[in-house]
Amino acid sequence: MNKPLLLAACITTVVAAAPAWSHSDSHNKKSAKAAATSNEEKAFGKAGDPKKVARTIHVDMSDRMRFTPAALTVKAGETVKFVVKNPGKVMHEFVLGTLPELKEHAELMKKFPNMEHDKPYMAHVPPGKTETIVWQFTKDGEFHFGCLLPGHFEAGMVGKINVTAR
Ligand SMILES: [Cu+2]
Numbered sequence: 001m002n003k004p005l006l007l008a009a010c011i012t013t014v015v016a017a018a019p020a021w022s023h024s025d026s027h028n029k030k031s032a033k034a035a036a037t038s039n040e041e042k043a044f045g046k047a048g049d050p051k052k053v054a055r056t057i058h059v060d061m062s063d064r065m066r067f068t069p070a071a072l073t074v075k076a077g078e079t080v081k082f083v084v085k086n087p088g089k090v091m092h093e094f095v096l097g098t099l100p101e102l103k104e105h106a107e108l109m110k111k112f113p114n115m116e117h118d119k120p121y122m123a124h125v126p127p128g129k130t131e132t133i134v135w136q137f138t139k140d141g142e143f144h145f146g147c148l149l150p151g152h153f154e155a156g157m158v159g160k161i162n163v164t165a166r
Contacts, residue, residue: 073164087128
């Protein structure tokens, strides 16, 4: 067997393993976002219709590894527009999820800090910028949001969302 073929096989294995973590299955940001917007429902909801936004919530991120506010309450069924601002000097991100999912992603980000990931429940916000995401919370329960950049989540960059039954 020649070497290039062997190398190609290794790369294929790594790529194939990634979607199980639902993190890096995007080679192209635009197509990944469009595909995800169309359907994918998660335990904590689904991509929201911008025309049905019932509430806008502003969230600030800081280099002290905190979100403000760090606790939110929304109603099941509600479509929320998150306006996520990063007034700091380093990159931050706002990723919605269940606590176990966020922990898994944070671990994965430590191993692959440059992994590409883009989903409708994530906002990557460079210093000085503001990004928005629209999300519909479909079920009641306790969910979270976190910054999964290496070290940030562990430093306390996590918040809680209580979704109440309608
Ligand atoms: Cu951060």
